[in-house]
Amino acid sequence: MTTSTALLLADLAGVAVFAASGASAAVAKRLDLFGVVFVGFVAALGGGIVRDLVIDEVPPLAFADWRYATTAAVTAGAIFWLHPQFARLRTTVLVLDAAGLGLFTVAGTLKALDAQVPPVGACLIGMITAIGGGLCRDLLTGEIPVVLRREIYAVAALAGSIVVVLLDGLGYAGPIPLVAAVLLVFGLRLVALRRRWSAPVAALRPPPRTGGITGPPD
Numbered sequence: 001m002t003t004s005t006a007l008l009l010a011d012l013a014g015v016a017v018f019a020a021s022g023a024s025a026a027v028a029k030r031l032d033l034f035g036v037v038f039v040g041f042v043a044a045l046g047g048g049i050v051r052d053l054v055i056d057e058v059p060p061l062a063f064a065d066w067r068y069a070t071t072a073a074v075t076a077g078a079i080f081w082l083h084p085q086f087a088r089l090r091t092t093v094l095v096l097d098a099a100g101l102g103l104f105t106v107a108g109t110l111k112a113l114d115a116q117v118p119p120v121g122a123c124l125i126g127m128i129t130a131i132g133g134g135l136c137r138d139l140l141t142g143e144i145p146v147v148l149r150r151e152i153y154a155v156a157a158l159a160g161s162i163v164v165v166l167l168d169g170l171g172y173a174g175p176i177p178l179v180a181a182v183l184l185v186f187g188l189r190l191v192a193l194r195r196r197w198s199a200p201v202a203a204l205r206p207p208p209r210t211g212g213i214t215g216p217p218d
Helices: 003-028 033-054 066-114 119-140 154-169 175-195
Strands: none
Touching (some): 033 119, 066 119, 066 175, 154 175
8 A cells, every 4th residue: 555545545534533523413413414414524624625725725625536525425424324323432433533633633734834834824724624624513513612612622733733843844744753743633632531631711700799789979
């Protein structure tokens, strides 16, 4: 198996995982078959579509290569019919989701760097590639996006993007350093889930009590 084939298979595996995640959320909201497939498609490919539009690569890969759209649609359709069995695999899905997060982060950052995007922009594009689909999924199903809540998700993707940019700047953009960046995102996400790490949230204080409404002074 060539390196390009291995990367393609890894990319399609990530698409399938995120499509399954989106389809599961749609099933839980009692959407019909079209709705389930649509949400699965958006969850799997939304981040990549945004990335390609930002770097002016048109048509986006999700539309240019039939294998991506087909993988997302077939996976989402399968979840529509097999969701009772799939629901028992929650732990497995979380692990695969973490792996997909790492793969999409590294792939998105590299693609941005190849398009001559400056380092800071490449980090942001890498993060958006990884989290964009999940953000769209939650918005379509009426949920507060996971990436905006306390879970360490977007932070893990951003950390991976920064590592990729640093490695590229130092000339260490070979397969081994990039695999290490994928493993960093993967490991950080799993450890955060295991230890229930979360980003800080603002502390809300109750409004001060007053002795009652008083009239204007005489």
